[in-house]
Amino acid sequence: MGRVSTDTAAMAPASTTIDWPDLPATQQPSWEDPAELAEVLSVLATYPPLVFAGECDALRDRMAQVAAGRAFTLQGGDCAETLADVTGPNIRDRLKTILQMAVVLTYGAGMPIVKVGRMAGQFAKPRSSDVETRDGVTLPSYRGDMVNGFEFTPEARRHDPGRLLRAYHASASTLNLVRGFTGGGLADLRSVHSWNKGFIQGPAQARYEQMAAHIDRAVRFLEASGVADSEEMRRVEFYSAHEALVLDYERPMVRRDHRTGQLYDTSGHFVWVGERTRDLDGAHLDFVSRVRNPIGVKLGPGADRDTVLRIMDKVDPHREPGRLTFVTRMGASTIRDKLPALLTSLGDEAGRVSWVCDPMHGNTFTSPSGHKTRSFEDVVEEVRGFFAAHAEAGTHPGGIHVELTGNDVTECVGGVDPVDLDDLGLRYQTLCDPRLNHQQSLELAFVVAEMLEEAGR
Numbered sequence: 001m002g003r004v005s006t007d008t009a010a011m012a013p014a015s016t017t018i019d020w021p022d023l024p025a026t027q028q029p030s031w032e033d034p035a036e037l038a039e040v041l042s043v044l045a046t047y048p049p050l051v052f053a054g055e056c057d058a059l060r061d062r063m064a065q066v067a068a069g070r071a072f073t074l075q076g077g078d079c080a081e082t083l084a085d086v087t088g089p090n091i092r093d094r095l096k097t098i099l100q101m102a103v104v105l106t107y108g109a110g111m112p113i114v115k116v117g118r119m120a121g122q123f124a125k126p127r128s129s130d131v132e133t134r135d136g137v138t139l140p141s142y143r144g145d146m147v148n149g150f151e152f153t154p155e156a157r158r159h160d161p162g163r164l165l166r167a168y169h170a171s172a173s174t175l176n177l178v179r180g181f182t183g184g185g186l187a188d189l190r191s192v193h194s195w196n197k198g199f200i201q202g203p204a205q206a207r208y209e210q211m212a213a214h215i216d217r218a219v220r221f222l223e224a225s226g227v228a229d230s231e232e233m234r235r236v237e238f239y240s241a242h243e244a245l246v247l248d249y250e251r252p253m254v255r256r257d258h259r260t261g262q263l264y265d266t267s268g269h270f271v272w273v274g275e276r277t278r279d280l281d282g283a284h285l286d287f288v289s290r291v292r293n294p295i296g297v298k299l300g301p302g303a304d305r306d307t308v309l310r311i312m313d314k315v316d317p318h319r320e321p322g323r324l325t326f327v328t329r330m331g332a333s334t335i336r337d338k339l340p341a342l343l344t345s346l347g348d349e350a351g352r353v354s355w356v357c358d359p360m361h362g363n364t365f366t367s368p369s370g371h372k373t374r375s376f377e378d379v380v381e382e383v384r385g386f387f388a389a390h391a392e393a394g395t396h397p398g399g400i401h402v403e404l405t406g407n408d409v410t411e412c413v414g415g416v417d418p419v420d421l422d423d424l425g426l427r428y429q430t431l432c433d434p435r436l437n438h439q440q441s442l443e444l445a446f447v448v449a450e451m452l453e454e455a456g457r
């Protein structure tokens, strides 16, 4: 996790003293029992913060480097974390995948990679429909393990406030292990590099051999010079992020930093507002505008100059370096048309925020077998369009935000060791959107590293 020099005394619970304005909030659970909810909210407000304000400040500084074009961010993890998947091997493998990608990207970018997991809080989902119908039976849609269960029964699909507490504990366990791994040697550059060799010895050999050989030489140089033995090479800064969606979870997690009196959403380091909940007069943008964390806002193809400027004025009125990140998710076939025009229309204002590419959410389709999927080639094409748009507008392509897992799932099609449409049913495990599997994630890192190298020339 982010290392900070300030002391880490607990932050005073502040949620009970905040008068949240009564604004429209979309995509919220319909809890049945107000008394049960009130009890849960008061318990949540007494729990320890999951992150420390000083860490959020450190991440804001890192994101300021991203905005300035001096760092690149990698944000990745599940579409929807699940309580059942909070296990040691799952957390380790997801973290390993992100660290592996980061080493490759560091080489391509020639600059620091700010590593952020969609982890330890990504337990709630906005949905297109409130209900799901199967064989003539209609039940509430699955909204993430923080709200209800995936099983298609009335009991499981009930919105259960007790799940807010379970999501908190699952997030705490996840963060605890991540902190152990990132501080305790798992992230050692030499180990991460040797895992990547496994990938290159596979089907990716021909395409990425040259870059892998260059990375190998760079690591051997560090080893020979003794730098690889330093503490710095054994530890890694890693931050948590999730969509600030369910306000009954986020609000009680807000704490006042005892050092400064400022409010932080202590459920994660970086929180973002999704494409479906970023209404200018809604509760979500209002919520994030009141906390000091670095904030993300998703932008789909419909986002125009006026909307973007109004979001900036609301969330980042002082244009504070590192405060605001726009995560664009336009779609591979749309980005080259929409993003350059948007960036250009913003003029100098475009340079005051970070721009990150989510190449997943604009590229979803349903396979003939009925699986929600994405094609690896579309994902790559959107990132290419993202780099081209920033080159055209003279702004910085600041990072990528991807749905991925460390496991060998078959959810997205394509890649150098391709998952075919017919394979999707083999290991389709996501409860919401399709994720890149381990191999596809590493391949994406190599392709993006090539783009970064080219952009830096």
Ligand SMILES: O=C[C@H](O)[C@H](O)COP(=O)(O)O
Residues within 6 Å of the ligand: 079, 125, 126, 127, 128, 129, 361, 432, 433
């Ligand atoms: O992750 C993003 C959204 O929650 C997800 O794409 C919505 O999926 P749906 O259209 O199946 O509801």
Ligand SMILES: C=C(OP(=O)(O)O)C(=O)O
Residues within 6 Å of the ligand: 079, 126, 243, 273, 274, 275, 276, 298, 329, 361
């Ligand atoms: C809901 C998500 O995305 P978006 O808000 O961009 O649709 C997500 O990131 O899982």
Ligand SMILES: [Mn+2]
Residues within 6 Å of the ligand: 079, 080, 361, 403, 432, 433
């Ligand atoms: Mn998703």
